[in-house]
Amino acid sequence: MRHAVHLVGVVVVLLTLAMPRAVRAEDVETLRRQLDTMQRELEAATKRYERQIQELGERLRQLESRPAPPSVAAPPAPAAPATATPPTAATVATPAGTSPAAGADTPSLAQILTPRQPFALAQPGRTLLFDIGVSGDFVADFTSAERERHRDGTFAGRENRLFPREVSVGFFGRVDPYASAVVRITAGEETPPPGERSRGDFEVAVEEANVTLLALPLGTTARLGRMRPRFGTLNPVHQDDLPQVDRPQVLTRFFGEEQLDAEDGIDAFWILPLPVYEEISIGVFNGDNETAFGRGTLRDPLVLGRLRTFFEGEDWGGLQIDLSAGTGATDDARRNTVAGVGVKYKWAPLTGFPLMTLAGEAIYGHRAADRWGYYVYAQYDWTRRWAAGLRWDWTEVPRLNGYEWAISPYVQFKPSEFLRFRVQYKHTEGTRDLARAIDELFLQGSFILGAHPTERF
Amino acid sequence: MAPRLRALGLLAAIVALGVTALAGAADPPRMRVVATLPDLWSLTRAVAGDLVTVDVATRFGQNPHDLEIRPSQTLLIRRADVLVRNGLEEDAWIDPVVEGAGNPRLLRGSPSVIEASRGIRVLRVATGPVDRSMGDVHPMGNPHYTLDPANIPLVTANIVEGLTRVAPELGARLEEQRQNFLDTLAPAERRWRETLAPYRGARIVSYHDSWPYFYQAYGFVDGGVIEDRPGVPASPQHVAALVRRMREQGVKVVLLENWYLPDTANLVARQAGARVLALPQSPGAVKGTQDYIAHMDHLVRALAEALR
Numbered sequence: 001m002r003h004a005v006h007l008v009g010v011v012v013v014l015l016t017l018a019m020p021r022a023v024r025a026e027d028v029e030t031l032r033r034q035l036d037t038m039q040r041e042l043e044a045a046t047k048r049y050e051r052q053i054q055e056l057g058e059r060l061r062q063l064e065s066r067p068a069p070p071s072v073a074a075p076p077a078p079a080a081p082a083t084a085t086p087p088t089a090a091t092v093a094t095p096a097g098t099s100p101a102a103g104a105d106t107p108s109l110a111q112i113l114t115p116r117q118p119f120a121l122a123q124p125g126r127t128l129l130f131d132i133g134v135s136g137d138f139v140a141d142f143t144s145a146e147r148e149r150h151r152d153g154t155f156a157g158r159e160n161r162l163f164p165r166e167v168s169v170g171f172f173g174r175v176d177p178y179a180s181a182v183v184r185i186t187a188g189e190e191t192p193p194p195g196e197r198s199r200g201d202f203e204v205a206v207e208e209a210n211v212t213l214l215a216l217p218l219g220t221t222a223r224l225g226r227m228r229p230r231f232g233t234l235n236p237v238h239q240d241d242l243p244q245v246d247r248p249q250v251l252t253r254f255f256g257e258e259q260l261d262a263e264d265g266i267d268a269f270w271i272l273p274l275p276v277y278e279e280i281s282i283g284v285f286n287g288d289n290e291t292a293f294g295r296g297t298l299r300d301p302l303v304l305g306r307l308r309t310f311f312e313g314e315d316w317g318g319l320q321i322d323l324s325a326g327t328g329a330t331d332d333a334r335r336n337t338v339a340g341v342g343v344k345y346k347w348a349p350l351t352g353f354p355l356m357t358l359a360g361e362a363i364y365g366h367r368a369a370d371r372w373g374y375y376v377y378a379q380y381d382w383t384r385r386w387a388a389g390l391r392w393d394w395t396e397v398p399r400l401n402g403y404e405w406a407i408s409p410y411v412q413f414k415p416s417e418f419l420r421f422r423v424q425y426k427h428t429e430g431t432r433d434l435a436r437a438i439d440e441l442f443l444q445g446s447f448i449l450g451a452h453p454t455e456r457f
Numbered sequence: 458m459a460p461r462l463r464a465l466g467l468l469a470a471i472v473a474l475g476v477t478a479l480a481g482a483a484d485p486p487r488m489r490v491v492a493t494l495p496d497l498w499s500l501t502r503a504v505a506g507d508l509v510t511v512d513v514a515t516r517f518g519q520n521p522h523d524l525e526i527r528p529s530q531t532l533l534i535r536r537a538d539v540l541v542r543n544g545l546e547e548d549a550w551i552d553p554v555v556e557g558a559g560n561p562r563l564l565r566g567s568p569s570v571i572e573a574s575r576g577i578r579v580l581r582v583a584t585g586p587v588d589r590s591m592g593d594v595h596p597m598g599n600p601h602y603t604l605d606p607a608n609i610p611l612v613t614a615n616i617v618e619g620l621t622r623v624a625p626e627l628g629a630r631l632e633e634q635r636q637n638f639l640d641t642l643a644p645a646e647r648r649w650r651e652t653l654a655p656y657r658g659a660r661i662v663s664y665h666d667s668w669p670y671f672y673q674a675y676g677f678v679d680g681g682v683i684e685d686r687p688g689v690p691a692s693p694q695h696v697a698a699l700v701r702r703m704r705e706q707g708v709k710v711v712l713l714e715n716w717y718l719p720d721t722a723n724l725v726a727r728q729a730g731a732r733v734l735a736l737p738q739s740p741g742a743v744k745g746t747q748d749y750i751a752h753m754d755h756l757v758r759a760l761a762e763a764l765r
Contacts, residue, residue, distance in 0.1 A: 177566070180556055212556065219535070219559035271535045271559055277528040310528035314516070318527055350518040350742075351716050383718070384523070385690065416689050417523065418589055449589070454550040455525040 130173025130181075131451035137166045137240035140443040147438050154246050154426060154440055155257075157192035162443075163200075164188055166239045168207065172451070178215045184208040191257060207262050222268040228261050230269065230281045230306045231324045233342030233361050235259050243359070243379060245424045245442040249393035249406050250363050250373030254338065256291035263288060263302065277310040287328040292338065292365075292398075294331035302328030310457070317347030317356075318457055336367045336398075346457065355381040357389075371396040373403075387412040393428075402432025418448040488624055491537040491563075493548035494521055495739040496603040497573055497616075499749045501541050504613050504635040505620060508627050512537070514551065517741030520716035522593065522665075522688060524550050534558040539623050541616060544574030547600035571619030576611045577602050580669045592686025601738065605670035606646045606753065610639055645750045649757040650675065656764040662703060662731070663712040664722050667738045671756070680708045683725055691721055696728075703729035710763045714738045734763045 140162035141155045148159040155163075168186040175181045183206070190203040210225030228236050234243075234251060239258065246252070251259050267283030287293035287302030295302075304326040312318045324340040342361040348354070360376035373395025381387035393406040410424035422444040429437045488509040492498035498513035505511060514530050515521055531554050534540070540555070540563040542548050555563045562569045579598035587596045602608045613635050621628035657676035661668070664683045672679055681702060685695045702708075708731050713722040715735040726733045736759055737743055740752035 174565075177564075178561075214556060214564060215561040221557065221559045269559075271531060277532045279528065279531075308528070310532075312527060312529040318529070320528065350516060350520075351718060352520050352523065353718065416589075417593060454553050455523070456553075457525055457527045 130171050133170045133172070133451040134449040135166070135168050135170070135238075135240050135447065135452075136164065137446045138444065139163060139165045139245060142441040142443075143438060147436075147440075150436070151192075151195055151197060152436060153438060154252075154428070154442075156194065157196055158189065158198045159440075161189075161198060163198065164202075168238075168240075170208075170451075175211060179211050179213050181211045182208050205262065219270055220268055221270075222266060224266045226262055226264050227267070228259075229263050229265075229267060229283050229285060229304050231260055231304050231326060232306070232340045232363070233320075233322055233344055233359065240446045243357070243377065244389070244391055244408060244410055245422055245444045246408075246426070248361070248375035248377075248391065249404065249428070250361070250375055250395035253373065253395050253397045254292060254363050254365055254371075255289060260289050260292070260304075265301070267304070277308075279306075279308045281306045281308075285328075290331070292330075292336055293328040295329035295333065296331075297329075300329040300333075302326060317345060320344045320457060330367070334367065336365065338363060338365045340364070344457070353381055353383055355379075355387075357381075363395075365398055367398050371398050373397075381412075385414050387414075397434060400433040402430060402434045404428060404430030404434045418452065420444075420446045488539060488620075488627075489537045490539045490541060490620070491533050492541040493551050494543055495741045495747075496749070496752075497541045497543065497612075499740040499747060499752065500573075500603065500609065500613055501616050503638045503749060504617055504631055506634050508630060508634075509539075509620065509624075514548075514554070517739075517747070518716060518737060518743075520714075521547055521550075521739075526550050526554050530554045531558045534563055535560050537563060539563075539569050539571065539620060541571045541573055541619070543600050544572035544577075545579065545597045545600035545602070546595050568622050569619075571616055573612050573615050574600070574602060575615050577608050580673065581666070590686075592684070593688030594686070599666065599669050601667045602670050603749070604668060604738070604756075605674040606642060606649070607674060608670065609642060609749070613638065642750060645753065649753060652757050652761050656761065659710075659764055660703075660706050660708045661710050661712055662699065662708050662725070662729075663714070664717050665714050667714050668712060675757075680706060683711070683721055691725075696721070696725055700725055700728045703731060710734050710760070712736055712760075715742060732763060734759060736760070 139155065141153060141159055143153050143159045147153050151157050151159065153159040155165075164187070166186050166188045168184050170182065170184040172182045173180065185204065186207045187202050187204045189198055190201045192198045206226060208225075208227055210223045210227045213220075213222045213224070216222060228238070230236055232251075234247065235255075239247075247257065247259060263283075263285040265283055265285030267281055267285075269279055269281035272278040272280060282305045283303070284298070285302040285304065286296045286298060287300070288296045289302075293302050304324070306322055306324040308320065308322040310318065310320045320343070322340075322342040324342070325338070327335065327337045330336050340361060340363045342359070344359040345357070347356045357379040358376075360374060362372065362374035364370070364372040373393075375391060375393045375395075377389055377391035379387055379389030388411045389409070391406075391408040391410075393408070394403065395405075396403045406426055406428040408424055408426040410422055412420060412422045414420045422442070424442040424444070426440045426442065427438070428440075490501055490505065490509050490511045491514055492501050492511060493514045495513055495515065495517050498511055501509075501511045512533050514533055515524065530551075534551075534554050535558040537560065540551070542551060552565065555565075561567070564570070579602070581595075582598035583591070583594055583596045587594060603612060617628075617631045617635050620631055653675040658678060660678045660680035661672065662680040662683065666682045666684070666687060668677075669679065671677070681699050683691050683696070683699065685691045691699075703725070708729060711722050711726045711729075711731050711733045713719055713733050713735045715737050719733060719735065722733045725731075736756055737746065737752070740749055741747040743752075743755055746752040746755045
């Protein structure tokens with residue numbers, strides 16, 4: 001308070017000295033009134049700040065005097081009084097960039113087109129680094145000696161071997177307030193050329209390296225770099241996260257063992273402003289997938305689009321439907337067009353288990369001729385640890401005649417969220433160009449070290 | 458007569474539409490708040506009342522620890538203006554939801570995100586090296602702090618402060634409603650303390666380590682946890698050791714968070730001569746307990762009966 005009075009005095013003296021004599025004479029009364037007003041305002045402000053400091057001090061004292069956690073045998077100290085004084089509307093400053101509730105005002109076109117104001121508040125006490133996760137996925141494929149000679153099993157050239165299908169190191173986190181990024185480097189036993197047996201060579205690749213832009217206008221989220229594109233139900237799922245040991249037959253026949261992965265390009269997606277969940281995404285890529293496209297140039301790019309919708313009921317579970325389409329050029333400059341529809345249904349009680357999953361996906365492709373195929377599977381997780389399922393595959397194959405079908409029962413054991421084992425039997429039969437019968441037994445072990453992405457529907 | 462009636466009907470419809478439109482124009486859309494967990498939802502509703510719309514990103518009675526994220530949550534976040542989160546990673550699954558929702562206002566660190574745990578004296582903060590040998594541990598400490606009513610003034614202060622940051626014009630009313638809520642909470646808290654006072658010092662075993670704040674509030678002693686480590690089901694050796702200890706210490710009650718299957722808890726209780734008490738750890742899992750005070754009433758009453 002004394003400081004405020006001194007301050008007013010200094011201001012008065014300075015003003016007096018600086019003022020021309022004539023003005024001093026004419027406006028002395030006005031000036032005095034203004035100074036009185038200033039003094040009152042200053043006193044009010046000083047009182048306000050003193051009160052706020054007192055309130056904050058009180059809050060700090062309450063925080064410091066809260067009871068310490070008791071030792072095992074000690075009874076707890078009495079609780080803090082239920083009257084902690086919070087900052088009020090008057091005392092809380094609005095941070096720069098904070099706007100009132102969205103929706104209260106209709107934004108103008110200029111506001112919509114302006115990139116949204118990001119924020120730059122770090123969390124105190126937290127290290128601003130990124131997460132690191134390591135995953136390992138090992139598969140053993142047992143089959144007959146004849147099939148091993150023909151090298152036409154599910155994991156061609158790796159029959160009767162235990163091989164590291166994918167060991168990956170993933171780095172993910174926020175780049176800055178505007179973006180997040182993922183980098184996944186994978187190593188695995190090299191897929192041998194058709195008809196050859198694996199020599200156990202390792203292949204190391206950057207499977208994902210992309211940045212996601214989070215603060216674009218119009219609710220747009222965009223990814224740029226190398227990624228697994230949004231196409232169908234299972235394409236975005238990594239090898240170690242598949243519902244069965246192998247990818248369904250239709251997906252490997254149309255797109256290869258790892259489906260559409262490591263595509264370089266850009267994609268964007270939007271959640272439409274509708275009462276139900278509708279997500280639309282579109283992506284433009286080089287088209288490096290050798291099985292389906294392979295042209296690998298932006299002069300004739302691979303263009304993919306997906307519409308995904310989701311319904312959920314309290315009692316009946318969640319249902320997801322996706323429609324996908326894509327077109328690109330093959331390495332011999334022919335056009336390949338693919339389309340797909342996927343359905344996934346899950347039901348679980350509030351306890352989480354038992355969990356029932358029913359899902360399927362159909363793919364249509366037009367290359368030299370029309371071809372299509374599908375898979376359906378059902379999985380029942382009766383506890384957190386144990387699950388069993390059955391998958392049915394039926395598919396034609398682009399550029400070959402005939403069709404093949406397969407049936408795959410499997411059992412899964414998860415000691416924890418980070419460790420999983422599977423046993424899967426698979427019987428495959430085909431006709432014409434695909435005529436053969438194969439019986440295979442797969443064993444799989446997968447683990448996760450460190451950070452891991454949250455389970456998605 | 459008929460044409461006149463039709464004309465009157467048309468006029469009435471136009472007037473009704475006009476009135477509806479005017480009424481709609483007079484009510485600006487309310488701020489939409491999403492709380493990640495039912496306890497935060499309940500407390501946000503207690504202080505915000507009808508001033509804002511409050512939704513919750515999980516179902517009542519759902520286990521938030523191993524939650525699978527769903528597009529319906531993305532839709533909620535897409536439309537929300539403010540996000541209230543636990544602050545101690547119990548709801549870490551909300552991060553990928555927010556990043557996929559195209560709503561950058563709700564990304565971590567934004568002024569529109571409220572970390573409800575700010576200022577809480579956190580229990581069970583992991584010290585030393587933390588890895589998965591400790592299970593699905595919360596490195597920042599036990600996140601179930603709303604089970605101690607003494608934390609509620611701070612939690613609600615954080616919520617009011619965050620909402621005021623986004624909508625300063627609501628600040629005074631939010632604070633007034635918060636004070637009203639705390640005035641209602643104070644006698645309830647005394648009642649809970651009196652009800653459980655005869656059982657201070659009792660040892661209690663739980664399925665998951667959800668209750669340290671509750672134990673602290675009412676003077677119970679942690680008699681052990683059935684899960685071997687967080688998220689890891691009990692091994693036979695762990696169960697045998699726990700049962701032996703429970704017998705030695707005379708533990709009477711096994712608390713089972715009611716989203717866990719009861720088999721192991723029943724086995725442990727049967728072998729140790731105790732009884733299983735299935736309790737919701739968060740509001741809304743039992744009919745009529747969506748309100749925080751009703752939820753705590755339910756917990757205290759059930760536990761007092763079990764310990765009698």
